[in-house]
Amino acid sequence: MKNIVVVNNPANWSLELPGVEVVSARSYLSDGLYSKMRRARVFNLCRSYKYQSNGYYVSLLAEARGHRPLPGIMAIEDIKSQTMVRFVSEELDKEIQKALKHIVSDDFTLSIYFGKNLAGRYDKLSRQLFMQFQAPLLRAQFVRLNDHWNLHAISPISANEIPQDHKPFVIEVARKYFEGRRLPGVKKDDTRFDLAILRSEKESFPPSDEKAIQKFIRAAENLDFYVEVIGKEDYGRLAEFDALFIRETTSVSHHTYRFARRAAAEGLVVMDDPESILKCTNKVYLAELLNRNGIAAPKTLIVSEDNSGRIEPEIGLPCILKQPDSSFSQGVVKAENRQQLKEMLVKLFNTSDLLIAQEFLPTDYDWRVGILNGEPLFVCKYYMARKHWQIYERSKDGKTYSGKAESLPVNEAPEAVLKTALHAANLIGNGLYGVDLKQVGGKVYVIEINDNPSIDSGFEDVILKDALYNKIMKEFLRRIEVKKSPNRN
Template structure:
């Protein structure tokens, strides 16, 4: 993959960095040899990103050509809007106050060169701002009004970097390109760059180490450079063509932040932020399934005004779910009126709305894996030993989860498969795990999960390597579609 720094004039850039090509904007915009490059990363250091300027068109045409511009046009637009800047940086308020607490002035300007500042004490703040606004050179303006407020963040024209900062600029640039995975013989042989987001400390991740290695080996064989990343690698997302999340997702969590950022930057993403939003909120899911007339156990959206009707509507025992429950956590069985009252008190103290469902006991739930709106695998997830759920987090370690039986599609009842697909396709075209109960020949959707479990020896027992290949092929198609590359897959 070619790494190209684009400037208005060659004199604007005098840092010689290995494997970095430097050209003028006019050449990139008009010379057909740059139009035909299949894979390139464009580092746009033009003096202006103003609408319809050369700098604006460098990033715009880079996106149209399937290249990866930094900054993207989306970032350029974000930088122009004080409202968006404030909304995006609200989570940095504590860091801003801490970083600027020693200042006695009423205003402060912070210059950020490739994510760094000449003063070491602002290093963390610079890194965080650069993570949120991926542009090479940034100027953050702060004002003090009872507390420090980020008033604006704008690009710094490269010709306006002070002379006494030039040596820092060159050093930070070299560090940036050395630290980021933009060069190396191994990478240049690969067509695609895939990041797999994992949490090495997660107790029950969606994929075990063997499955992760299968994904990596399969992707490598299909022309991907693959790298495992963690929550600390947020700033590196623009280096990749695709993000595959293999860490349990949640909206109020870095997994959603990663998905949102990757999606906005044009990466192929599984799980995409829309799927995470839709699947992780059980209230949304209940409303969606009800509107589409997809069968579920009798379900009730519970709030403070109708809580006294739960026993009458659902009977006892009944199941109560927090809106963001997953892996059987945040899900309880209310067996009697006292238990019901206690759990309703606790759950409604945390959320305005929760979900109640009639209790429908079965020996197992069907889990239908769905990818690209087609069935991928089918399993029976048996209840944990002596428990009413698949997972029993209070049981002995060896009894935490029930057994898993992988089933060929010809042995899956048609009504189960059909209902699972109908539910998953309401969410999107990503990778989903649909939980279905089969009772008296009828199928009832329990939930649709983004980020489904794929573990070696379980979900892959029938398809084996082809299961991993199907997912990597889907990611490849998504990249190709974004880049308008023809594919025979």
């Protein structure tokens, strides 16, 4: 893949880099040679990325030509967005305070060259900012207010703005970047598409264990995907991929939702999409959705401080209280009596203005139906932890215990369970969902609809084995091909 550096005026470019073609913005925009070029990485070092400037159009046309621009259009919009600057400042707050704690003045400017700074002490912060904003040369401005540092602004550095005494360093880091073992976004020549799998090694209860992740990777590679496991620091690289598979517990107030939104805006196939995350992770929304569509659920009340007195007469005791964004049994409590109910409400209202109160339906197990694109994928029974009312039990010493899981063929699951699960999931979308249900007597109740359901080796894949991973990857492939089809409306 060809490396092209685009600048306003090549005469001002004094950095000699092997294997790199330096061209003017006007040439890149108007010369037919570049519009016909099939594969290229375009490093946009123009003076400005202002809307409708040459710098803006270089990245815009690079994307239209199927080239890989750095920065891409979304990254350019992020650089110009004060909202994004504030968000990144909050996200990187710990590292910002650590890196700048020795600075005496109340303002500081950090020059970032391909993720590096001349002073090694700023390398980690420089790398993180580079991954967030993804421009080759950046200037980050920080201000200190009330003894707390904040990122104030981020802007590109054009080629002719590099100080003379910085140029040897820039040449060195640029050379290493271009000649590295693998530049971000470089895939094998014989692969068709790029797939990113987002996960965190630090997560206590990830949706997929390491063995399952490896099975997803093998299934994708068998379909000619290049696959890379990425982390939260790779936000700025999303435009390098054709699809994003989120294998990290999602939440709206979390980087997973931001990744999903950015990927969708970049035109990637995303599983699960931001709308599904938004709907599934909020139990207030789900309660209203199920009620309005006549889907059976335990007696449920959306609770505020004003109507909390209705819980006992309408729902009864014991009852279940849930935070709107609870997951993996966290943020879900059981009130056995009036005193417990009062104490738990005080605690939960500290984190949310609305809660869910739900009828307690004791069962030995919950059904989980995995659904992909409106079709049942797997069926499991998740048994309650021993002598506990939930699947997971967290002890006071921090240990977690869970009940056993039993998988069975889809065609052996009760028809009412499958039908109800499909009805519920179809209200959300056509992504990958896990619908939790209880069966009491002859009636089936939907407990919740989960985006990004658990798929662990030895559990959900017991029946289909490798075919489970193949089906999901084939759906990614189908969606990408539809998106890239020239006949698509």
